Amino acid sequence: MTTTDTSRSLPLPPGSFGWPIIGETISFLRDRDFNQKRQKKYGSVYRSHIFGQPTVMLSGSEANRFLFTHDNSYFAATWPYSTRTLLGSLSLATQSGTLHQQRRRLMAQAFVPKALAGYLPRMEKITHQYLAKWEEWGEMTWYPQLRNYTFDIASILLIGTETGSETAALSQIFQTWTEGLFSIPLNLPWSRFGKAMRCRQLLLDKIEEIVRRRQQENTPRNDALGLLLEARDEEGNGLTLEELKDQVLLLLFAGHETVTSSLASLCLLLAQHPEAIAKLREEQQQVGCSDSLTMDLFKQMTYLEQVVKEVLRKVPPVGGGFRRVVNSCEFNDYRIPEGWMILYQINQTHQDEAVYPHPEEFDPDRFGADRAEDKQKPFSFVPFGGGVRECLGKAFALLVMRVFATHLVRNYRWELLPDQDLELVTVPTPHPRDGLRVRFRRRD
Ligand code: HEM
DSSP: HHHHHHHHSSOOOOOOOOTTTTHHHHHHHTTHHHHHHHHHOOOOOEEEEEEEEEEEESSSHHHHHHHHHHTTEEEEEEEOOHHHHOOOOOOOGGGOOHHHHHHHHHHGGGGSSSHHHHHHHHHHHHHHHHHHHHHHHHHEEEHHHHHHHHHHHHHHEEEOOOOOOHHHHHHHHHHHHHHTSSSSOOOTTHHHHHHHHHHHHHHHHHHHHHHHHHOOOOOOOOOOHHHHHHOOTTTOOOOOOHHHHEEEEEHHHHHHHHHHHHHHHHHHHHHHOHHHHHHHHHHHHHHHOSSSOHHHHHHOOHHHHHHHHHHHSSSSSOOEEEEESSOOOOETEEEETTOEEEEEEHHHTTTTTTSSSTTTTTOOGGTTTOOOGGSSTTTTTOOOOGGGGGGGTHHHHHHHHHHHHHHHHHHHEEEEEESSSEEEOOSSSOEEETTTTTEEEEEO
């Protein structure tokens, strides 16, 4: 698995480049079974042509290990043009090498255990407010509500916005911006990408307002924006306003869209598996239902941990990740040429029958200590990616999921309303087509 002279004579992975220029982009975006079909035909390493680039698709624990241990030597960060442009060139997700590592170290401080414990009381407060509001409504389409909830959490805790109108307005603009992330990059007034580009500017203007307001404050705050504002390089220079805006945009996006998807899947899968809800409630009784949650209390909730993992295995909010090949290399006796793109596939990795028997079943017990299916092979459970680019907000995301699930199962009941389409739309992140319509009540 190295770059050698012999690798030049190795064949390219099997597959098809599809149509000239557009390649297989349209079926990649529209066909839910795109990967499954091709994997069946070609195996776990195959080639395609998406977003204007020849691309090698990789899946499975071995492939993940190969990718994650060679980031920065064979591979560098990249995203399709639409994503890259909408995120901005100064965003952590598009930075590589030393600059990436330096920025990552800095931003990671907002997610260390002490910082997380500090977020917990406000996270619980926001959770209670939303749950009480939903109880009052009785019936609702949950997915857009979950998005407002996670957006409040991300923006209030990470960048210190006020609740209410400020976050609601931002959240709306975000939705249109997000819809353009994986789109054909035609910058026209009516196209998805064009609309998203206009929203990027609106978001950046709003973020600039927030940043300038924070720069006027005398006492520094210990949230993610506070750390970015305080950061200095060796020469004592702070981040430019342009970089601050791109980094905040990334945190807000990464911090809410993926979590919304994970919570929607949690609510849906639990509604379909009342036996899992019963076990969660039993566990809550065992640990003792104290009013305020603590990080220590979560350590005792092992079944909750299993449920969260199974939700992320079954419906990973991020289906995969892109890389650019900066040095030709070989994998599984195939040549991977410089200049191509790689897409590692989380979704397909989690469907590997050799690791997860009956992968289509929702079975939290597969993560119990006696089965621990994910521990058999490294990198077979990768909802947060791995290596030097592993999700920066992993601990934050897991905390939101735990806080939300705990208060939800302790105090509420919810049922799926009839006549709705629960099929998952996968772009930009998986969610039920009709938005998850439920009846929501307090438990007796
Ligand atoms: C369940 C929720 C989440 C999932 C499944 C998830 C998943 C991922 C994945 C798979 C990656 C790696 C992509 C790659 O390999 O290129 C990633 C990167 C990232 N995530 Fe998350 N994420 C979640 C929540 C969050 C949250 C809450 C935040 C921030 C508050 C966050 C911030 C980031 C950032 C900044 C990166 C880029 C890291 C880098 O390039 O060094 N994520 N996430």
